[in-house]
Amino acid sequence: MIKVAGRPESLQSKQFHYCPGCTHGIIHRLVAEVMDELGIREESIGVAPVGCSVLAYEYFNCDMHEAAHGRAPAVATGIKRVHPDKVVFTYQGDGDLASIGTAEIVHAAGRSEKITTIFVNNAIYGMTGGQMAPTTLIGQKATTSPYGRSVEAQGYPLKVSEMLATLTGAAYIARVSVHDPQHIRKAKAAIKKAFEYQIAGKGFTLVEVLSTCPTNWGLTPIEALKWLEENMLPYYPLGEYKTPEEVK
Amino acid sequence: MGERILMKGNEAIGEAAIKAGCKYFFGYPITPQNELPEYMSRRLPKEDGVFLQAESEVAAINMVYGAAGSGARVMTSSSSPGISLKMEGISYIAGAELPCVIVNIVRGGPGLGGIQPAQSDYFQATKGGAHGDYRLVVLAPSSIQEAVDLVQEAFEIADFYRNPVMVLGDGMIGQMMEPVEFRAPQKRDLQPKDWATDGCKGRKPNVINSLWLQPEKLEEHNWKLFKKYEEIKKNEVKYETIQMEDAEFALVAYGTTSRICFSALETLRAEGYKVGLIRPITIWPFPEAAINQAADQVKGFLAVEMSTGQMVEDVRLSVEGKAPVHFYGRTGGMVPSPNEIVDQVKAVLGGGK
Amino acid sequence: MPKVVFDEDRCKGCELCTTVCPKNIVVMSKKINAKGYHPATVDEMDKCIGCAFCANICPDTVIEVFKEEKK
Structure with a gap:
């Protein structure tokens, strides 16, 4: 008998603190599986964000650096410039990356920093209790948009992948989802590509992963997957927005 | 006796850092310290090092945080309003006990203030400035020669105590020209940086962190820092x-x-x-x-x-x-x-x- | 014969695995685990085809899937 699925070596055995059904755990595992498959666990340095995944440094079984809110790409830049031969990645949520950390992510991409960013977009602030995020959809209720996000009051949700794909320095930008096994498989393939392009020195790479927040969306985990599929996919279309072939 | 050369303060500080083995500089333009990053941008590529002009002071100090955590000798510089922006990162660096050198060529404040020399960042430098129970070692040179000597020593102090060190100059120190000699600082008995994040080959993963969710643990950490600061008070007073x-x-x-x-x-x-x-x-x-x-x-x-x-x-x-x-x-x-x-x-x- | 192993005490009872099994054999157990959740389990193991969908969607790496080595 051979094991075809289970905990990858790049993931610590520690139990995640995430709420039941939160897809952060799936995304953690995908990143770890990719690290295993590429054999880069001992060559990797990860940067954890502030937000629900703040404790990512306790889960990934590689060197980790905990950053201030939104600053992970800057911290990763410092690490990568000191160790250009290592694999450096950031793991960030949508409050961290798309709100307080917009300057850092845009300029890391602009400089074509050879790092990989895993951007987890669940359209809400999870850790602080369900406040409106820059990615919260129009009409979506949050604890700081109790009547639903309105265009007049809060404007439009940011489409990070589309925006970053316009930058010359971005080598690989893809948006994926983890709402069913087929999409999880594609998500892993994109994460693997991003790491491979980093290792090949192609430039800045980012994979935006659409994720759920059953707790703060007020849904069961199963309903949350469905909500993601029905509401997030139309506004955040999946696909590769930039590949190194376009960069040349 | 080494050679004495006439140098502008900001440039002499840069050269001193390079002489001390600093290969990484992350900064952002602000008057009156611009000659320092400009100097580093000329010199560091020739030393197999990295000069990077960040998108903001906030980013620059966080790059310092990353580089310091990776085990490098690293420096940033700025002037008063820019240092205010760096405060977030400084608190994290102090909390995570990482060594680095921060140069503040002080100008008048508050707010945008002015661009002429001042000493009005004393409170910010010595009493905190950012959040939490932390201290910076703050060195205040009164000549270019002393700035050169103290910058080199700053790296030794930073590595020895795993603590950020600030060199507090003012517009006069930065802009003035004086003859300087680069003397090797007294080397301290430094431990290998086996805590650095440089890939976990053959060891358990290292984590650079300032988060302690359990109050008992954070209190323990803060008293550990306090003890270190007491040790610094005992050993490092200079006048x-x-x-x-x-x-x-x-x-x-x-x-x-x-x-x-x-x-x-x-x-x-x-x-x-x-x-x-x-x-x-x-x-x-x-x-x-x-x-x-x-x-x-x-x-x-x-x-x-x-x-x-x-x-x-x-x-x-x-x-x-x-x-x-x-x-x-x-x-x-x-x-x-x-x-x-x-x-x-x-x-x-x-x-x- | 493929086999699924559940580390039941890690399970948070989110039920996502029950929605993806093509054979519909992943179910929630009646018993309560150390965390106080009904953990996911498989009763009719002989029907398992080892597709690993359940492990793939599990957010808590509760599930291991084993298969015969291909000759």
Whole structure:
């Protein structure tokens, strides 16, 4: 008998603190599986964000650096410039990356920093209790948009992948989802590509992963997957927005 | 004896850092320290190092955080409003116990303030400035030569204690030209950086972190930091005394202001006033004991600063009420003249020698 | 014969695995685990085809899937 699925070596055995059904755990595992498959666990340095995944440094079984809110790409830049031969990645949520950390992510991409960013977009602030995020959809209720996000009051949700794909320095930008096994498989393939392009020195790479927040969306985990599929996919279309072939 | 070369303060600070083995510099333009990043951008690529102009001071200090965590000797520089922006990162670096050197070429504030020399960031540098129970070691050179020596030593102190060190200059130190000699600093017995994040081959993963969710653990961490700071207070206090042997009155000043006080002292001595000068070189840790001891000897103190009075509070605390502590300051980029200080001393002493 | 192993005490009872099994054999157990959740389990193991969908969607790496080595 051979094991075809289970905990990858790049993931610590520690139990995640995430709420039941939160897809952060799936995304953690995908990143770890990719690290295993590429054999880069001992060559990797990860940067954890502030937000629900703040404790990512306790889960990934590689060197980790905990950053201030939104600053992970800057911290990763410092690490990568000191160790250009290592694999450096950031793991960030949508409050961290798309709100307080917009300057850092845009300029890391602009400089074509050879790092990989895993951007987890669940359209809400999870850790602080369900406040409106820059990615919260129009009409979506949050604890700081109790009547639903309105265009007049809060404007439009940011489409990070589309925006970053316009930058010359971005080598690989893809948006994926983890709402069913087929999409999880594609998500892993994109994460693997991003790491491979980093290792090949192609430039800045980012994979935006659409994720759920059953707790703060007020849904069961199963309903949350469905909500993601029905509401997030139309506004955040999946696909590769930039590949190194376009960069040349 | 090494070669003496004429250099501008900002550039000399940069060269000193390179001589100390600093290969990484992350900064952002702001007057009056621009010659320093400009110098690093010319020199570091030739030293197999990295100069990076960040998108903001916030990003720059976080790049320093990453590089320091990865085990590198790393520096950033800025001036007052830029240092305010760096405060978030400084707190994280102090919390995670990482070594780095931060240069602040102070200009007038608050707010956008001005671009002329000032000493009004004393509180920010020595009393916190960012959140949490932390301390920076703060070195305050009064000449370009001293700036060069202290910058090199700053890296040794930072590595030895795993603590950020700030070199606090002012626009005068940054812009002035003086002959300097690059002398090797005294090497400390430094431990290997086996805590650095450089890939976990053959060992357990290293984590650079300042988060302690359990209050018991955070308290333990804070007391550990406190003990380290006490150790620094015990070992690293540096100051200079000038003509204090027979002094009946003491001037206290640091950095550029101490040079002006020295001119005033010479004038006063020539007129028969027995005045001495105490010049803190480390403003944290502050030379409390030296000043307290002097309080047994002199009739009073005059703290002189380019601010409306910040260091004077530490002088008062050190004196413990044993003698009156007076203050004279110019601010907003105005520099006190020796004559103003002479007049102040005479006014305080009421004409009595 | 493929086999699924559940580390039941890690399970948070989110039920996502029950929605993806093509054979509909992943179910929630009646018993309560150390965390107080009904953990996911498989009763009819002989029907398992080893597709690993359940492990793939599990957010808590509760599930291990084993298969015969291909000759």
